[in-house]
Amino acid sequence: MLVEDHAVVRNGYRRLLDAEEGLVVVGEAASADEAYARLVAGGIDLAVVDMSLRGSSGIDAIRRMLAREPGLRVLVISMHDNPSYVTQAMRVGALGYLTKNSEPAEMIDAIRAVALGKRVLSPDVAQALAGAALDGEGLMSRLTPREFDVLRLAVSGESTGSIASTMHLSQKTIHNHMTAIRQKLDADNDFKLLRLAARYGLIEWSAQGA
Secondary structure, X not given: OEEOOOHHHHHHHHHHHHOOOOOOXXXXXXXXXXXXXXXXHOOOOEEEEOOOOEOOOHHHHHHHHHHHOOOOEEEEEEOOOOHHHHHHHHHHOOOEEEEOOOOHHHHHXXXXXXXXXXXXXXXXXXXXXXXXXXXXXXXXXXXXHHHHHHHHHHHOOOOHHHHHHHHOOXXXXXXXXXHHHHHHHOOOOHHHHHHHHHHOOOOOOOOOOO
């Protein structure tokens, strides 16, 4: 199944995969909710998932799908090589992570490897993770995948009610997550939270270096 919110990109993936022996695209989805519904319908062995989906993120899509089908194999193909995204995607259950800079042959090889249960990282992702480890950039790893998603939506300007609706949670739960996030990141006000989000690439902010 292809989980990608840009139809042009999805169509490109489908054309590439349809030309490969032994690989069959049996479903497509543009959001986490669509992906979950298609998974429930059955027949999915592997999902290729983008991180940036309409509404809830690819991280949430992976979490929900694997909770339903633990045997599902997941490969992320994303524009983000940000170590924070990579770490959370792998933590929630993805076996592979490629950036969209990868060559088509790399995508095919990664799909076949993930289908066999192997872990795969594209070279640029592996380099970004190694650099983050050397620099000690592990603050975001303190967050659970769900907390990471809540933070991502909050710093992008979403209201508590909107985040709750997107993530299918209560507003009280979102408040609790935000409290935990501030404690884990040692950010006692919104300004500090925004600076951290900018530092770790969750948002672009002109005051990042201030």
